[in-house]
Amino acid sequence: MEVLSSRILVRPSDPGRSRRFYQDVMGLAVYREFGPAEDPGLVFFLGQGFLELSGRSDGVPGRTFAIWLQVRDLSAEHERLSAAGVRVTRSPRREPWGLVEMWIEDPDGTPIVLVEIPDDHPLRRDQRRSVPG
Template sequence: MVHVLSSRVLLRPSDPERSRAFYGEALGLAVYREFGTGVDRGTVYFLGGGFLEVSGRSAEPAGPAMRLWLQVADCRAAYDELRARGVEVLRPPQREPWGLVEMWIADPDGVRIAVVEVPEDHPLRYRP
């Protein structure tokens, strides 16, 4: 087994500045580090236990199978905050049959993002 010390999702957006505005300003992700300058600048954001790197440029948006999963403490509060920042919510928070509270948004290139709350009574949290 390879001993993994760190990990990150690499995102090559069609418009890096637009994506940096979305992840840094609209979602409010904290910056871990930045590198390079100008249009080639890369930004790495804290993403819970991992990182999201927005760098480079792609002529094509990420494929439709690409998804991000972001766990938050309070999905309803995240919903209110994101709407106040102008983020389009594809589906507001709702409790799923599997017990998680999920809301869906998308980044400027259409990458779908699940914003998820694990309720206190959910088996992922509670173990008798």
């Protein structure tokens, strides 16, 4: 599998408390903010990777985090991983936020989301304004 980028996903029981902890206490720099202004998801820089706080935990121990892996061809990975007997908990589908996602689990049940960024998604484009030369 060719992984293009990765991050750790945290589904906190109290998103506001966790945002304050990682941003204000830990001092992590924000890479990206998304979703509603009153309850945004945040992605923090984490060395060579990222830490994303989004959604909310259902309170089940061990289900407050997941691994996020961006891949080039999600259909090919779905076929390959299914053939290898990997448990697919959610088949590939385009999400309302525009990414194509598939969820699997590792042998211990750790959730792993595999993501393909479609060509027409804003993450594929340089969002900076060009500076007149």
